[in-house]
Amino acid sequence: AQTVTQSQPEMSVQEAETVTLSCTYDTSESDYYLFWYKQPPSRQMILVIRQEAYKQQNATENRFSVNFQKAAKSFSLKISDSQLGDAAMYFCAYRPPGAQKLVFGQGTRLTINP
Amino acid sequence: EPEVTQTPSHQVTQMGQEVILRCVPISNHLYFYWYRQILGQKVEFLVSFYNNEISEKSEIFDDQFSVERPDGSNFTLKIRSTKLEDSAMYFCASSHNRPGQGPGGSNQPQHFGDGTRLSIL
Numbered sequence: 718a719q720t721v722t723q724s725q726p727e728m729s730v731q732e733a734e735t736v737t738l739s740c741t742y743d744t745s746e747s748d749y750y751l752f753w754y755k756q757p758p759s760r761q762m763i764l765v766i767r768q769e770a771y772k773q774q775n776a777t778e779n780r781f782s783v784n785f786q787k788a789a790k791s792f793s794l795k796i797s798d799s800q801l802g803d804a805a806m807y808f809c810a811y812r813p814p815g816a817q818k819l820v821f822g823q824g825t826r827l828t829i830n831p
Numbered sequence: 832e833p834e835v836t837q838t839p840s841h842q843v844t845q846m847g848q849e850v851i852l853r854c855v856p857i858s859n860h861l862y863f864y865w866y867r868q869i870l871g872q873k874v875e876f877l878v879s880f881y882n883n884e885i886s887e888k889s890e891i892f893d894d895q896f897s898v899e900r901p902d903g904s905n906f907t908l909k910i911r912s913t914k915l916e917d918s919a920m921y922f923c924a925s926s927h928n929r930p931g932q933g934p935g936g937s938n939q940p941q942h943f944g945d946g947t948r949l950s951i952l
Contacts, residue, residue, distance in 0.1 A: 752940065754943075760920075760945045760946050761834070761835075761943055761944065761945045761946075762922065762943035763943075764940040764941075764942075767940060808874065816887060817862065817864070817879040817886060817887045818864075818876035818879065818887055818889065819866075819874075819876060819941060820876070821866075821873050821874040821875070822873065823872075823873050824873075824874075
């Protein structure tokens with residue numbers, strides 16, 4: 718069964734610093750999709766960044782980037798120059814090929830210290 | 832930017848009663864989803880819906896659950912006879928194309944609503 722694991726229930730970082738959130742997953746597939754979603758206290762989950770497994774290049778969206786290690790089945794999220802508005806629950810998600818469902822990790826609560 | 836909207840934000844229901852959770856997906860989206868998150872646990876997929884029929888469902892989505900798109904805008908999740916363990920946050924989501932298809936291929940993210948907190952007493 719496909720599973721997603723986020724081993725850090727909580728993380729904190731100083732404003733303007735860099736933080737990395739960990740995510741590992743288990744799958745026997747070779748072509749799949751990975752996502753990071755952010756859920757601020759207002760509750761709506763917002764897509765932060767996405768990665769196709771067939772692409773070797775790590776995805777980047779402004780201050781957000783991923784370190785995708787396919788062999789290690791690792792998909793970490795790096796947030797550079799952390800801002801107060803980055804405080805949220807972050808969910809890593811996996812989508813199998815040909816499927817519509819997302820398989821989520823447990824989430825990491827990120828706190829930004831001013 | 833268009834959003835997925837869910838109503839109500841909080842629903843309190845007696846055990847055994849029927850409950851309907853409502854969602855208005857983004858207007859040009861074609862695929863619709865329900866997920867749930869029991870307090871302290873992972874977000875879990877329930878069902879996806881396309882062209883007026885269920886396209887994928889999880890083991891959680893048993894006979895007590897049903898989904899419907901009664902008109903051109905609403906997407907509902909009905910729980911026929913609620914149990915205490917149905918207490919959870921329920922999230923609706925929508926996407927424009929089938930994941931993996933369309934312009935951008937897999938870059939068709941699911942857009943989520945704020946969720947409805949369902950409390951079964």
